[in-house]
Amino acid sequence: MTTPGPTLVLASPCCGHLHSRQTFKSVNAGVEILWSDGKLDARLLPELPKIARCSGCSRLFWVDDAAEVGRIDDPFYRSIRGEPPQDVAPEWKRAPSIRAPDTDVLAEAITDPCCAARERRRHVRIALWHSLNQPRRKLPGHPQWEKFWKPYWEHYGAEFEQRYGALFAPNLEALLEFFEEADPDDRLQKAEALRELGRFEACIRLLDSGFDESLGFYAGQIRQRALARDDAVFRLDWPPQEYADPPQCQGAARQIH
Ligand SMILES: [Zn+2]
Known part of the structure; x- marks a missing residue:
């Protein structure tokens, strides 16, 4: 509760x-x-x-x-x-x-002095990444998506892309240096950022560097998309019940725009 x-x-x-x-x-x-x-x-x-x-x-x-x-x-x-x-x-x-x-606040925050500290910069760049991906999130067959989000983004998607689309790649490029490859969660996020940037070979190289069974379940799904040269954000399948924890996610502060 x-x-x-x-x-x-x-x-x-x-x-x-x-x-x-x-x-x-x-x-x-x-x-x-x-x-x-x-x-x-x-x-x-x-x-x-x-x-x-x-x-x-x-x-x-x-x-x-x-x-x-x-x-x-x-x-x-x-x-x-x-x-x-x-x-x-x-x-x-x-x-x-x-x-x-909202996206405007996050776009401003990446260069704002109040977010100058490295951890803050990382936080706002990840939040901006999530925000810029909003029109790209697709859930075919999901009742709420079909009824609300699909028509919403069909209507506003072009305007959103025109306004913010140019931020997407530079933000992800800047974010790469914040991910520590020695940390498995960071490594997975970096591989995903590379995939969404269309850098599929670099993504696959990183994914092939080895993950434990639990993160490997997610890494395998990202790898499959990279092999298909697909750069779109997608819904991950949940692992079998025995792996309790999802990878470290910064979705906790819910960003619904
Ligand atoms: Zn004030």
């Missing part, structure tokens, strides 16, 4: 504008789809964005850099604990909640 924690009231580091952010004591999300670029689609997965646009001054800020001003307890949990209702300042109640970054 997903259990809410208190709502944090945060002051943005740029201008001190107040924002709110829901926290969770526990999260139980049902992972539905794992994509080859590492994005996870899951039910009930709360959005925990790391980068946001300030509602006060429109600049970007790294959410962990915002100072905590206070906490608003969940009223339901206060009542079951027998505590009186919390006296919440009106400006706390008015504080807009921090939203998941």
Whole structure:
């Protein structure tokens, strides 16, 4: 069960504008789809964005850099604990909640000073990769995709590609250096990035460097696509039950645009 924690009231580091952010004591999300670029689609997965646009001054800020001003307890949990209702300042109640970054925010974030640290740069480039792949995700036969996402991207796909398409390859090229080949999860992600860049031989060379059984299950699927010279993001098959953990995925902060 997903259990809410208190709502944090945060002051943005740029201008001190107040924002709110829901926290969770526990999260139980049902992972539905794992994509080859590492994005996870899951039910009930709360959005925990790391980068946001300030509602006060429109600049970007790294959410962990915002100072905590206070906490608003969940009223339901206060009542079951027998505590009186919390006296919440009106400006706390008015504080807009921090939203998941859209493609514009991510495209700006890759060069923004607040994301200068290597780990942050890596995070936003992976998030941008996932975001730019949105129109390319196809799930033939999946009821929700057929009913909603397919017509949505048939309508907006060309406009999206025109606006953001040129970012795709340079972003992936820049991302390559962030993947450490000594780390098997990184190696798999790097191979996928190379495949999506159309560099199939380099992708296959990396995939042939050896993975354990669990990651090898995913590596085999990516290899098959690379051999077919197919550069599109695709839905990965789940491994047999005995391999519990999917590869390290940065889909956790759900990005639905
Ligand atoms: Zn600001």
